[in-house]
Amino acid sequence: MIQVEHLTKYYGPIAAVRDISFQVGKGEIIGFLGPNGAGKSTTMRVLTGFTPASGGTASIDGFNVETAPIEVKRRVGYLPERVPLYDEMVVRSFLLYVARVKGIPRRSLRSEVDRVADACGLGDMRRRIIGNLSKGFRQRVGLAQALIGNPAVLILDEPTVGLDPRQIIEIRQLIKDLGSEHTIIISTHILPEVTMLCERVIIINQGRLVAEDSMANLTRGGASSAFLLEIDAPESEALAALRGARDVRRAWRTGPGEFIAEMADSDAGPELARHVVSKGLRLRRLQPRSRSLEDVFMEAVSVEVPGAVESGGEDAGDA
Amino acid sequence: MRNTWAVCRREFASYFQTPIGYVVVGVLALVTGLAFTISFTYYAKMSQAPSEYAMTGVPDFEETLLSPFLVFCGTLFMFLTPLITMRLLAEERNRGTMELLLTYPLRDREIIFGKYLAALGMLLVIMLLIGVDLLVLHRFVEVEPAVLWFGLLTVFLMGAAFISLGLFVSAMTRNQITAGTITFGVCLLLFILGTLGEDLPSGNPAPEGLAEGVRTVFGFVYGLFRGVVLELPMDAHAKNMALGIVEPVDIAYYVLVSVFFLFLTFRALESRKWRG
Numbered sequence: 169m170i171q172v173e174h175l176t177k178y179y180g181p182i183a184a185v186r187d188i189s190f191q192v193g194k195g196e197i198i199g200f201l202g203p204n205g206a207g208k209s210t211t212m213r214v215l216t217g218f219t220p221a222s223g224g225t226a227s228i229d230g231f232n233v234e235t236a237p238i239e240v241k242r243r244v245g246y247l248p249e250r251v252p253l254y255d256e257m258v259v260r261s262f263l264l265y266v267a268r269v270k271g272i273p274r275r276s277l278r279s280e281v282d283r284v285a286d287a288c289g290l291g292d293m294r295r296r297i298i299g300n301l302s303k304g305f306r307q308r309v310g311l312a313q314a315l316i317g318n319p320a321v322l323i324l325d326e327p328t329v330g331l332d333p334r335q336i337i338e339i340r341q342l343i344k345d346l347g348s349e350h351t352i353i354i355s356t357h358i359l360p361e362v363t364m365l366c367e368r369v370i371i372i373n374q375g376r377l378v379a380e381d382s383m384a385n386l387t388r389g390g391a392s393s394a395f396l397l398e399i400d401a402p403e404s405e406a407l408a409a410l411r412g413a414r415d416v417r418r419a420w421r422t423g424p425g426e427f428i429a430e431m432a433d434s435d436a437g438p439e440l441a442r443h444v445v446s447k448g449l450r451l452r453r454l455q456p457r458s459r460s461l462e463d464v465f466m467e468a469v470s471v472e473v474p475g476a477v478e479s480g481g482e483d484a485g486d487a
Numbered sequence: 488m489r490n491t492w493a494v495c496r497r498e499f500a501s502y503f504q505t506p507i508g509y510v511v512v513g514v515l516a517l518v519t520g521l522a523f524t525i526s527f528t529y530y531a532k533m534s535q536a537p538s539e540y541a542m543t544g545v546p547d548f549e550e551t552l553l554s555p556f557l558v559f560c561g562t563l564f565m566f567l568t569p570l571i572t573m574r575l576l577a578e579e580r581n582r583g584t585m586e587l588l589l590t591y592p593l594r595d596r597e598i599i600f601g602k603y604l605a606a607l608g609m610l611l612v613i614m615l616l617i618g619v620d621l622l623v624l625h626r627f628v629e630v631e632p633a634v635l636w637f638g639l640l641t642v643f644l645m646g647a648a649f650i651s652l653g654l655f656v657s658a659m660t661r662n663q664i665t666a667g668t669i670t671f672g673v674c675l676l677l678f679i680l681g682t683l684g685e686d687l688p689s690g691n692p693a694p695e696g697l698a699e700g701v702r703t704v705f706g707f708v709y710g711l712f713r714g715v716v717l718e719l720p721m722d723a724h725a726k727n728m729a730l731g732i733v734e735p736v737d738i739a740y741y742v743l744v745s746v747f748f749l750f751l752t753f754r755a756l757e758s759r760k761w762r763g
Contacts, residue, residue, distance in 0.1 A: 216590040220760045241592040248590075252583030254497075256504040268493035269591045313587070 169194045169321060169351045170215065174224035177210050184210040186375040187224070192368075194320075197347045199366035200355035203469055207375040208355040209249050212323050215353070216246045228321055242271070245314035249325040249355075251306050255299030259290060259309055262298060263316065270317040280316060288312040289338060303330040311339070315346075322352045328361060340365060359461045369461070371468045379468040386464045394430045395437060396422075398453035399444060406449060413443040428457065490593055494601025498575070499608045511570050511609065516616045519560055523620040526552055549634040553624075554729035557638035560617055561645035561725050564610075565674040568646065571609050572653025573667035575602045576756070577660045595756050603654055603749065610646040614639065634731035641728040644741035649674060651748035658755035681720030687713050 170192035177185040185207040192198050200208045213219040215226050217237045225232060231239040254262055263281040272280050285294050288308040293301065298309060307330065314322060327343065328336045343365055346352060356362060362369055362383075369386055371379040379386065399406040403421055410419035410429045415436045419429045429440060437454060444451045502508030530552045534545045579585040588598060617639075624630065653670040660666040691706035717723065724737040 213586075218586055218590050238592050238594065241590055244590065246587075246590045248583065248586045250583050252586055254501065254584060255582070256501055257497075261500070265493060265497045266587075266591070268496075269490055269593060271490070271592065 169196075170226075170228050170353070172211070172215070172224070172226045175211065175214060175221055175226055176223035177207070177214060177219065178222045183375050185214070185372075188372065188375075188377045189224075190370055190377065190380055192351055192353065194351055195348070196368060197343070197352045197354065197366045199362035199369045200353055200372065201359070201362060201369060201465055202355075202372035204357075206372045206469075208372055209325055211372070212246075212325050212353065212355060216244055216323055217241055218246075242317075243319050244321045244323060245317070245319040247310045247314045247322075247324045247327055249329075251310040253298045253306060253309060253313075255297070257298050258294075259296055259298055259301070260285070260294040262309070263294070263312060266313045266316050272317055284312040284315040287315060287342065289342075304332060304335045307331055307335075307339070311342070318349075320351060322346065322350050324352065324354045326356055327354060328356065328358065336361075359465060363461050369464075371465060373469040379464065383461070386461065393433075394428050394457045395440060396453070396455045396457045397427045397429060397440075397444070397451065398425055399427060400425060400450035400452060405447075406444075409444055409447040409449055410440075412447075413440055416440070425452075490597040491601045491604065494593070494598055495604040495608070498602050498605035502571075502605070502609055507570060507574070508609065511567050512612060512616065515563065515567055515613050518563060519617055519620060522559055523556060526556055527624070548628055549631055550730065553630065553634055554638055554726070554731075556620075557617075557642050557729045558722060558725050561642045561729075562678070562722055564613075564642075564646045564649050565678060566671070567613075568606075568649035568653050568674070569667040569670040571606050572650055572657050572670060573663045574657065575606065575654055576657040576752075577663050577666040580661045581663065589759075595753060599654070599658075599749065599752050599756060603650065606650045606654065607647060610643065610650065613646075614643060617642070631731060634729070637731050637733060638729045641725050641737075641741075644738065644745075645722075645725055648741045648744040648748075651745040651752075655748040655752045655755060658752045677720050678722065680716050681723055684713070684716040684720065684723075687716060689713070 172191070173189050175185055175188045176183065188207070188211060200211070202208050210219065214221045215228065215233065217233050217240050220234065225234070227233060228240045229243050231243070233240050257265070260281065263285060264277060267277050267280050281294075285291075288311050290305070290308055290312060293305050293308075296305075298306070301309065307327065311324070311327060314324070324343070328339050331339060340361065343352065343354065347365070354362075354365065366383060368382050369379070370377060397406075397410070399409075401409075406425075406427055407419055407421065410416055410427060413429070415432045417430045417432055419427060421427050431440065437456060441451055441454050444454075502511075530546070530548070533540050533542065533551070537544055537546065540546075576585075579588055621630075621635065649670075652673060653666070656670045656673070657663075657666040660669070691702065692709060693702045693705040697705070718740070724734075724740045727734060728737045
């Protein structure tokens, strides 16, 4: 459905996105992760045809973003990060306008607007002036305009920012429901959200793609595995014992009497226990530790990208 | 076409969802109404006692009242069009709604013509107000239709040219105030140019002592400059037209100014593709 190949975007001399390639299949929900200024928004803006790419290609449903922009825009619903709206307009007339612009036939204008307004829980708010809405309802109006015309692809830039917890849950449920029919790309800072919604994750750091895999594969632990240990011993002694064990790559303390040992072999648990006990330490607990998305994220974004620092990839996405 | 209409409709409606539409219409109604009343009273006095105003007979109605009044209205647009056009594209950029506008399945021409038509719609509203003044007039005097219609056409074309200029400036800026000020400045410049042109001598002003070749070149360049200064001002082509004298050149002038700035607006909007 979505194909991105060697996408590069420069803002003047600053590279916001460098050589990113990925594909999204029909009906997938993709989580777009990365620290601020990593290039998430820029990538999304290229996909929607708002910003032209400096290099590489992006296509949606087989239509190139650059050469067939209208075809692409017909297939994409977009919620920009800051949710820009016409403040002076009434919600309903704004949505009618969007429906007209998106080419909804005159006969079904009203029903389409009612459909998206109901889906986004706008209720009576549709008679209000947009400028007077709360942040949460603005967000919903933004989402509603993206949904008009039932586009095959939804690109949502941080859809739950600024909402209260109840609204977040509602919007997430809405996105999840939409996921059965739509291809969705969501960018977010909230990692649990990705865990809840997305089947696949793309992590971007300093304009480069640093990780891309299904949720299951990413959190399975990859090549190494870690164990959580509770040891009744002074920190130095315990760490020395852990570091002395076979196959232990790294070991560190996470709390009083709590340590983590990262091993090359995930079956090495019993051996590790034997080693600790043989050093005369009291082992209270040993538990394989599965990686959370947070671990994966921190690992992926803390890797220094070669050549990224001198050109100042930070914040480039906001330019 | 449908998309152009949708953009136009939203834009036009938002003139009246914000104070700007009422301000422009109100100010114009007040000023034109006042100007009309004053010149009408003056004309009435003149026609009752022509000799007191050093006139031999009853002054020509079209020449002394109608066409100057229409030209005045056109000139007034110079002050008001910046208010109509300043937000057209600058505000979209400033509020970030440009991001929505440019990701909807709209072509550049649908966006630009939609906005241009919305501003022209405001112009029509204003002209309706002027029309009210002229209706009153109709009760008292038999107006020569050619003068009236060409006069109104002049006012409209003049306004359209100003709007096209303003749209272009708005496409180049992010801030409404900047857009408005620049538009007003350019309009004013074009206007003042007219006054300046009247003072330029028609011959070759190059000093006698210069070589013949240099003199010729200087004269040619000066001739071009003088021509531009005389022809460029917005009101230079209005006076004859408002008198009912149809010169294709005059109509072409306003149409060309509009087309020229619309063309520049297209280029300005397109520049997002290569400016990065």
